[in-house]
Amino acid sequence: MFVYEAQRYPKVPGCYVMRDARGRILYVGKAKRLRDRLSSYFTGTPEHPRTRRLVRQVASVEVLLVTTEAESLVLEDTLIKRHRPPYNRARVDEEDGYYYIGQTDEVWPRLVPFRRHRINKRLGEAPPARAFGPYVSRRYRDALLKLVNETYGLRACDALPARVCFLYELGRCLGPCEGHTTRAAYTRALRSAGALLARRPSAMLAHVRRVMEGHAARLEFERAKWARDLLTSLEGALAQQIVERHVEHDQEVVWLGDERALVMKIERGSVVGFEAHVVNGRGLEGLVDALAAPEVLVAPDHAGAAPRVRAASRGVESQLLSMCEMNYRYREEVGAW
Numbered sequence: 343m344f345v346y347e348a349q350r351y352p353k354v355p356g357c358y359v360m361r362d363a364r365g366r367i368l369y370v371g372k373a374k375r376l377r378d379r380l381s382s383y384f385t386g387t388p389e390h391p392r393t394r395r396l397v398r399q400v401a402s403v404e405v406l407l408v409t410t411e412a413e414s415l416v417l418e419d420t421l422i423k424r425h426r427p428p429y430n431r432a433r434v435d436e437e438d439g440y441y442y443i444g445q446t447d448e449v450w451p452r453l454v455p456f457r458r459h460r461i462n463k464r465l466g467e468a469p470p471a472r473a474f475g476p477y478v479s480r481r482y483r484d485a486l487l488k489l490v491n492e493t494y495g496l497r498a499c500d501a502l503p504a505r506v507c508f509l510y511e512l513g514r515c516l517g518p519c520e521g522h523t524t525r526a527a528y529t530r531a532l533r534s535a536g537a538l539l540a541r542r543p544s545a546m547l548a549h550v551r552r553v554m555e556g557h558a559a560r561l562e563f564e565r566a567k568w569a570r571d572l573l574t575s576l577e578g579a580l581a582q583q584i585v586e587r588h589v590e591h592d593q594e595v596v597w598l599g600d601e602r603a604l605v606m607k608i609e610r611g612s613v614v615g616f617e618a619h620v621v622n623g624r625g626l627e628g629l630v631d632a633l634a635a636p637e638v639l640v641a642p643d644h645a646g647a648a649p650r651v652r653a654a655s656r657g658v659e660s661q662l663l664s665m666c667e668m669n670y671r672y673r674e675e676v677g678a679w
Contacts, residue, residue, distance in 0.1 A: 344402060355376070357405070357421060360396065361402045361403075372415055373414065413584065441480050444456040445532070450497055456470060494535045584662060585612070587658060591637060596633070602679065640663075
């Protein structure tokens with residue numbers, strides 16, 4: 343049976359992974375302040391029956407520390423998609439307040455911004471027929487909404503007008519108001535927009551970059567500028583998080599101590615977890631069999647130990663190394679190995 347000790351958990355952003363006695367992941371969650379969120383589970387009796395059942399099965403809780411709330415949101419999404427925990431299939435309450443895109447339930451559906459449990463003038467009283475998200479920030483969500491609406495020609499007007507507007511003339515709306523498209527064609531466009539919205543941020547950026555390059559190659563300079571501006575907006579909105587990037591290969595980030603090492607696993611730009619290893623003063627030599635990625639990032643004083651091992655460069659790589667160190671020092675402090 344899991345015994346909750348509040349002092350073992352810091353008041354910082356991060357994700358928590360709840361496991362049963364067999365080590366099976368039951369639930370993955372995110373928090374702006376890990377200690378406060380975990381206290382809501384294990385201090386007193388949870389209100390919801392499903393949460394009470396979850397708490398009874400928990401045997402251990404692992405936490406992964408990040409530096410921003412946006413990073414906790416992205417990391418949580420990665421871990422859920424990777425592990426598909428049984429208790430994450432019906433999460434509603436914990437998503438309150440994050441940014442979503444909703445599909446309206448209309449003859450010619452719209453995609454509109456919304457936040458759960460908030461008044462939304464564009465949705466009205468009806469709940470969305472379908473929801474996409476949550477997204478890491480309002481800026482990212484709004485840039486994404488502009489991208490899919492204008493790429494697939496979905497109507498953006500709250501009330502269907504009698505005549506087409508300038509967006510139809512620009513080729514950014516299919517013009518359902520004047521019958522310039524069929525219901526079947528509009529439904530296909532809506533389905534394609536949904537598939538694009540379901541992509542991870544790194545895949546989304548890669549997609550927009552390909553679109554921009556395609557327009558440029560065809561000398562469609564206005565459309566290339568449109569795609570470039572959208573790409574800049576998306577990248578700017580994602581600048582606050584480093585746990586998912588566009589990288590073509592796997593990486594590992596290593597923080598070495600005298601007795602132990604912590605390895606941050608990164609799959610094609612997405613942080614997927616940490617692994618602790620005993621090195622007993624052997625440094626990277628004690629990790630040779632454990633390191634599997636084609637590129638290993640370490641602090642400068644450990645670089646060059648093997649051909650694929652190099653010092654983390656400035657910028658995002660340095661920040662990833664600092665995040666790995668933060669998690670190492672937390673585990674060292676509370677003995678969470």
